[in-house]
Amino acid sequence: MKTYEKVIEKIIMISAVMSTISVALITVFIFQSGLPVLAEYGVLDFIFGTTWSPTNGSYGILPLIAGTLAVTLGALVIGIPTGIACAIFLSEILPKKWAKAFKSAIELLAGIPSVVYGFFGLVVIVPAIRNYVLPIYQIFDPDISATGFSILAGAVILAIMILPTIVSISENSITAVPREFKEASLALGANKMETIVKVLIPAASSGILSSIILGMGRAIGETMAVLLITGNMAKVPGSIMDPVATLTGTIAMEMGYASPTHQQALFAVGIILFVIIMLLNIIAQFSMRGLGGKTN
Amino acid sequence: MDRIKHENLKRIKTSKNLLFYGGTGVFAAITLATLIIIIGYILVNGLTHINLEFLTQEPKRMGKEGGIFSVIIGTLMVTGVGILIATPIGIAAAIYFTEYAKNGKGVTIIRFFTEILAGIPSIIFGLFGFAFFVIFLGMGWSVISGGLTLALMVLPTLIRATEESLKTVPMAYREGSLSLGATRWQTIVKVIIPCCKPGILTGLILGIGRAIGETAAVMLTVGGSLRIPTSIFDSTRTMSVHLYVLAAEGLSQEKTYATAALLIIIVLLINTIANLISSRLGGNYGN
Amino acid sequence: METKLTTDINEIKFEIEKLNLYYGSFQALKEIDMTIYGNKITALIGPSGCGKSTFLRTLNRMNDLIQGVTIDGTIQFDEQDIYGTGYDIIELRKKVGMVFQKPNPFPKTIYENVVYGPKIHGEKDRSKLDHIVERTLKEVALWEEVKDRLHKPALGLSGGQQQRLCIARCLAVEPEVILMDEPTSALDPVATSKIEGLLEELAEKYTIVIVTHNMQQAGRVSDFTSFFLNGKVIETDKTEVIFSNPANKKTEDYITGRFG
Known part of the structure; x- marks a missing residue:
């Protein structure tokens, strides 16, 4: 009896360690596969090189980093205000019963596969940009030509995709603000809006910040959606109407036909992506923990 | 004035x-x-x-014509393998965190990496699956390579959902069982897990949803063969990958929309079931 | 009552010596010495936070569940140190059952609740299990109330019924000792008096240690009473002595309601 329980306990412990082992294995294998190219090509040349042309042996990923940054920033510009407004509306204004339904709608938004978002972007957003946004743009710059595959298209779709993250975590942290804070503010004669803006949001700020960081991580890591709509041109962009290639999109698209060295270079792109995401996640983890300490 | x-x-x-x-x-x-x-x-x-023909016929001319039968089979196989592998590990890990773990440094580290695993983007999982399962372990582009990769990806979802529901079980049940001379494991199996079935099921369904929708990682580990796989070592194609290929190559508007619609229907179904389970059966312990 | 108390004290169940218990660095129990006699009811009284529940839970090692608890001193049960190395906790808990403050039946049927213990300990014979259910439910005077709905959820019972079910569940393991942690504090007066009535009958077969907030209850049901204050035992004696002529001034103050 006793030994059998001990064996079970061991098995359970090994299962718990599985995630840690996986993270370790992932790190090892990504680095192992990508480091040779980084070492040979030089890390700085790799990161700051302006030409990504694997068939000619040029592995400069600056255009890819620029592409990823551009769509991510665009997504944040649209996603943050929308997400926080939604979170406020959900936690403080909408009646509880409706808020629950709204939350399941947001969950549904999170459940839609990214390739479906990409497809929707391809058939709706890209043509819309070509047909409606481009003409407006042309008023100011008659020479511009664009297909609609662009930073803007990527930013719009990514903004929708990161909304669930921003809304749900922000909403949780606003709801987690102790009632006393709110009551104290209302008792001092502040109205509901002043209470929300001056008391609730500052008190929930670390949670809101984590939601933004996590959303940013999601946007940077997103692959299929951007792959279908940003045009995949490895060029440093000049405007939001320009097509770009992202770190993720490039890996996904080129992996299928890459030569061995090219594959290694793609793994090296993976290393850069991995490091960025890890940093963001670790920051988010710590800022979440800060939140826990504050409200408990 | x-x-x-x-x-x-x-x-x-x-x-x-x-x-x-x-x-x-x-x-x-x-x-x-x-x-x-x-x-x-x-x-x-x-x-x-979407009609019977679309669901039951095999794709012809790279998916331009015919149905998506082999793709549905491929999706079921890859998802099934992934969930089968992830479920016992995920439940066991959650049990470890709530029932066994003392709040030591080791546990903090394990938890931290579980959260980290949840944040890794799917393309990185794809690269890893490719380097590790496909190449290093020699499994090739196959159902098993994809299933194993998916298992890692849904693990955090499963752990989190199971843990949440384990936490709602009152301490009094554990004390009651232990005071009767039950061992810790007997308490878990006979009292705690029966209380958590809805929560575990919800986690499972959400995991299935994530696995079906996953594209980038599957593309790099399962490949894209349109044939019906005869074993778990065959390459195949899942619905998400199929949707991507159709959309990217503009093979057939009609089939692309149909595949996307089918994915949306599955997502809607999964969300509805998960919501039903957690609202109908969720955490009701009398007092 | 009179005759019962004057009968000489037969068997010693628990012998506690110099027991100290710490939650981290906080000392919750200080130098406790106590003797608990077989087939008697011992009541532990004292203001909240005095350590009486904590002490009770050391007797079947339920404090093992709480992180950061350390213990020194000895607790002998049937002349064996229960904190000694190699002592089988499972066996201990089979012999020393517990009834909790809040009724905690499992979310299973009434029947399944009662047979939980016997099943865990390997009893599979259906007719034996049926017999155990009937016997224990009769012992707690619940049989007549529930015999037609044994396979209905236990959570459908009233609070008082639930608590009697928990006692039956405990009896089904055939313990020697029953620890009760304020078993009536969550119940109404009618349910309370039913359980108190039960205690007297149970004492003929079992040793009972009961923590109570209710001094009248301690006076009504127990043979011995021990008064706890700030983690120390101030005084242990026959109940009638404690309530009529306590040796310690603090005990008298508490009994007469001067603090607590």
Whole structure:
């Protein structure tokens, strides 16, 4: 009896360690596969090189980093205000019963596969940009030509995709603000809006910040959606109407036909992506923990 | 005079308030509208092309014609393998965190990496699966390579859902069972897990949803063969990958919309089931 | 009562010596010495936070569940140190059952609740299990109330019924000792008096240690009473002595309601 329980306990412990082992294995294998190219090509040349042309042996990923940054920033510009407004509306204004339904709608938004978002972007957003946004743009710059595959298209779709993250975590942290804070503010004669803006949001700020960081991580890591709509041109962009290639999109698209060295270079792109995401996640983890300490 | 001033101030405040409420409401409405438009647009354009033939025939001419039968089989196999591997590990890990773990440094580290695993983007999982399962372990592009990769990806979802529901089981049940001379494991199996079935099931369903929708990682580990796999060591194609290929190559509008609509229907179903389970059977312990 | 108390003290169940218990660095129990006699009811009284529940939970090692608890001193049960190395906790808990403050039946049927213990300990014979259910439910005077709905959820019972079910569940393991942690504090007066009535009958077969907030209850049901204050035992004696002529001034103050 006793030994059998001990064996079970061991098995359970090994299962718990599985995630840690996986993270370790992932790190090892990504680095192992990508480091040779980084070492040979030089890390700085790799990161700051302006030409990504694997068939000619040029592995400069600056255009890819620029592409990823551009769509991510665009997504944040649209996603943050929308997400926080939604979170406020959900936690403080909408009646509880409706808020629950709204939350399941947001969950549904999170459940839609990214390739479906990409497809929707391809058939709706890209043509819309070509047909409606481009003409407006042309008023100011008659020479511009664009297909609609662009930073803007990527930013719009990514903004929708990161909304669930921003809304749900922000909403949780606003709801987690102790009632006393709110009551104290209302008792001092502040109205509901002043209470929300001056008391609730500052008190929930670390949670809101984590939601933004996590959303940013999601946007940077997103692959299929951007792959279908940003045009995949490895060029440093000049405007939001320009097509770009992202770190993720490039890996996904080129992996299928890459030569061995090219594959290694793609793994090296993976290393850069991995490091960025890890940093963001670790920051988010710590800022979440800060939140826990504050409200408990 | 003073009174008028006060009235004015009040009016300004009220209108500011209204603007604020209205503003947040507009954003919320936009979000909701986006959801409805995306789902509606794809269903409206795709539903008419989903029929028995589409579901039961094999793809012809790279998917340009015919149905997606082999793709459905491929999806079921890859998802099934992934979930079968992830479920016992995920439940066991959650049990470890809630029932066994003392709050030591080791546990903090394990938890931290579990969270980290949840944040790794799918393309990285794809690269890893490719380097490790496909190449290093020599499994090739196959159902098993993809299943194992998916298992790692859904593990955090499963752990989190199971843990949440384990936490809702009152301490009094554990004490009651242990005070009767039950061992820790007997308590877990006979009292705690039966209480958590709905929560575990919800986690499982959400995991299935994530696995079915996953594309990038599957593309790099399962490959894209359109044939029906005869064993777990065959390459195959899942619905998400199929949708990507059709969309990227513009093979057939009709089939692309139909595949996308089918994916949306599955997502809707999964969400509905998960919601039903957690609202009907969720954490009701009398007092 | 009179005759019962004057009968000489027969068997010693628990012998506690110099027991100290710490939650981290906080000392919750200080130098406790106590003797608990077989087939008697011992009541532990004292203000909240005095350590009486904590002490009770050391007797079947339920404090093992709480992180950061350390213990020194000895607790002998049937002349064996229960904190000694190699002592089988499972066996201990089979012999020393517990009834909790809040009724905690499992979310299973009434029947399944009662047979939980016997099943865990390997009893599979259906007719034996049926017999155990009937016997224990009769012992707690619940049989007549529930015999027609044994396979209905236990959570459908009233609070008082639930608590009697928990006692039956405990009896089904055939313990020697029953620890009760304020078993009536969550119940109404009618349910309370039913359980108190039960205690007297149970004492003929079992040793009972009961923590109570209710001094009248301690006076009514127990043979011995021990008064706890700030983690120390101030005084242990026959109940009638404690309530009529306590040796310690603090005990008298508490009994007469001067603090607590």
